[in-house]
Amino acid sequence: MAKEKKAKEKPDRKMVAQNKKARHDYHILDTYECGMVLTGTEVKSLRQGRASLVDGFVQIDGGEAWLHNVHVPEYAQGTWTNHSARRKRKLLMHRDEIDKLDSKSQESGHTIVPLALYFRAGRAKVEIALAKGKKEYDKRQTLREKQDTRESNRAIAAARRRQRAQQRP
Template sequence: MAKKKTTQDPALAQNRKARFNYAIEDTLEAGVVLTGTEIKSVRAGQITIGDGFVTINGGQAILTNVHIAPYENGNQFNVDPLRNRVLLLHKKQIVRLAVEAKEAGVTIVPLKVYLKHGFAKVLLGIGRGKKQYDKRQSIKKRDQERDLNRRFKN
């Protein structure tokens, strides 16, 4: 029997620090408006979302501070690597994000970038910033799980 094709490719970029720095409450998938050379760079995995965040301006969700490296063969068609990019969301989703982002301590961060049916998608996380003691608890929990896995492995 032939293997089934998966509709979702593995992540092209992940923001691993986001789950450490923020308590992610909810996630949301959004499309990204890219130029021709940008999508080629994204498919090559030349994207960095570590410092990125989402702002709501004029009824649009805008992905800010995400670096997409210029495409090698793009010459004059390359655009600014750090330009703001519009996210494709429904109006109700944008309104919901705007309401949640107005709360103190809430940030919308990109968690993952992947291709779905040939289109670039971003998994957004709505998160509250963790305090230093919360981060210490996360480190302690991770170390305990690692120790348990070592013990059961042997």
């Protein structure tokens, strides 16, 4: 049943790259899905599953959203039409979303980071997030909470196994 729920949440989503470090380094406040303006060789390289979002960020310049520092390697069979690997790419978003992001990102400590790069219905999409940087103690606290949750789940599972074993004989 859980698989059915996941399928309904994110239909036909072919993941290319994820930025797991962003979820560790930032508090995610709001997420947006947007398209990208790409060249042909970039799309072919992405379809091969090759990209890195690690150093990426979004900057709003002149009322347009631009994705910087995302590494899409050159297409192996590309010729003189090949793209540069770290060029800035325009994001396709609604005007009100761009204005909202621009005003919120101006606040102290807020930034816009890419979380995932994927294909949906044959179109390349990027999931971006308005985020606030975590302090070092926040990161430690998050790791501690994950560890505590994992340990409690293990203890509960062990207790259930013991209970089932006692009921069987």
